[in-house]
Amino acid sequence: MAVQKPTQPAPGKPAPDSTRRSEKSRRAIYDAALALVVEVGYPKTTIEGIAARAGVGKQTIYRWWSSKADVLMEAFLDLALREAGPAPYTFPDTGDLAADVKGVLRATVDQMNDPRFDVPSRALAAEGVVNEQLGRELVAKLMQPSLDLYIDRLRAAQDAGQVRPEIDPRIALELFISPLAQRWLQHTGPISHEYTDALVDYALHGLAPR
Template identity: 70%
Template structure:
């Protein structure tokens, strides 16, 4: 009789269990950071909330910051799938930018995104590797969408030929991020609209 074949080291059931565990860990990390704050969130707490051993977490991630980064990237990825396709291009640059900045305002005012983004931003200052991964995997792809939209506007004659889209996008996202980060004043749709008007038309008398 033929020898029975050894079981695959990665069976479908094991893969499904790993995915369920990973999903539970992501949900637990985001929930705990939202409830207790980043400083009081621990690997032990995440493991208990997710119903897994902390060794499972350490097998996949070296720190709670790394867990939170992947959990947030997963959350952002789900939101991105809902609005996939890049920035709108209706031919009206001002209207398109206002629409996108208003959506960004809504996201930054949503505790699901606000709390982990603040935690990762702060941790990225003291952990350069984490900060670099946060920029590379989340921020830069989002900024590239602005570059593509501004480049299209430039080709259509709606933006001056000599303007660098990578610098120009900072006129929109920079002030928005500054107000959100420092909480100087409320983040509103009206503010997003004003940013677009000031950036596109300047502040000098017309």
């Protein structure tokens, strides 16, 4: 799974010490960016504010990232990778599509219920609603890697005869993930493992009688 990796500092001749310093600055910048977006929201988060809180110069941030949106998206991606490990970026294939999708969605529910993920990702998503360019970057950088995994898993299910061949996997995956995303983002209903299990059953077997 090609997950976007944080930009590395320009190589130069990094002695071990300067590498450690760089890594420490990067961590401080990520932490500052996530804390600020939670506290003051996306519009009031600035590169200057992130630099001041991280204890680094503004130029350090501009050397590695081109905008506050870039810093925030990479900080959030780094958080997701550190806290959840590689799990969200692999998709199980036990041969049982329903069980595999239910497992991934249950993990997503647990993540949505964790304030460390909920608060910054909600702040970014809210800005993405009204700021189309940022919204499209969020999709491309944060969501697409996960969507690709669903597509791959659904294609494997098609090859195994468990999903109809004429189904478009890019649309089909939305039957699983969009209802959960809408309940979470728009507060339209409670989210739980029982709920996502029902979504998977409804989507795979359809609402109409067989």
